[in-house]
Amino acid sequence: MNFETFEPTYEAILADLGFDRDDDERARDVAAELSTPFDLSRFDDWEERTVAVAGGAPCLHEDSEVRIAREADVVVAASTAADVLSEAGVAVDCLVTDLDKNPETAVELTGRGVPVAAHAHGDNVPAVREWLPRFDPDHTLTTTQAAPVGPVRNVGGFTDGDRAAFLADHVGAGRLTFPGWNFDDPDVGPMKARKLEWAGRLLGWLERRRGERFAVLDDRRERIGRELDALLGT
Ligand SMILES: Nc1ncnc2c1ncn2[C@@H]1O[C@H](COP(=O)(O)OP(=O)(O)OP(=O)(O)O)[C@@H](O)[C@H]1O
């Protein structure tokens, strides 16, 4: 997805969650100073393959969820999902993170040539300044949710998990699977719950565009569909 297509939804997310576009743009500009271009053709081998987009819900510890990741051709891990899967012996092919939980994992992964998509937004500038210089630039893709500038890309998405799915889609992934997701997690705080609502809507938008049905949305597809119609004017 390009930013032009994503922008109206981005504006709706900002309005709903009370985030500021100028802050996101400042964060993006800091990231641009600290990063180099990343060739997305690096992910050409995801094309037509089954890509597991692993989320950070506690259920990722369950054998059945780990198996979904293990059986995929490619594993893209959102944030802490990378650690859970590594501990379970599942190799991670890419980490998508806004640097708030496990930046040391990102250092370690780029250090051994595993790509990390590091996201800059209005509320993580100190982390961007602290951690980006520690990553191997050859294996770091920097992302923004605002307009892309220089090496900093925006292929759609908001939370680490749905951003990972948009990245997979952007590079031509075949089937997407979603181990480690729980939209009804009772243990998340109010802001995280609202972010997860957006993650659900964004995945709903993605499956609609792809003509696919993500099993993880089965119990909420109708509601999300109504919300998307209102959001997108469809
Ligand atoms: N129950 C859940 N709790 C947390 N994340 C979930 C859950 N279900 C799905 N996810 C997805 O997994 C991703 C990684 O979750 P995790 O809690 O490890 O990271 P995070 O750094 O807090 O994520 P973010 O900064 O995007 O909110 C989230 O961004 C979200 O897209």
Ligand SMILES: Nc1nc2c(c(=O)[nH]1)N=C(CO)CN2
């Ligand atoms: N400005 C801002 N942007 C975000 C934030 C956040 O807390 N603030 N959190 C995200 C995923 O957790 C993604 N984007």
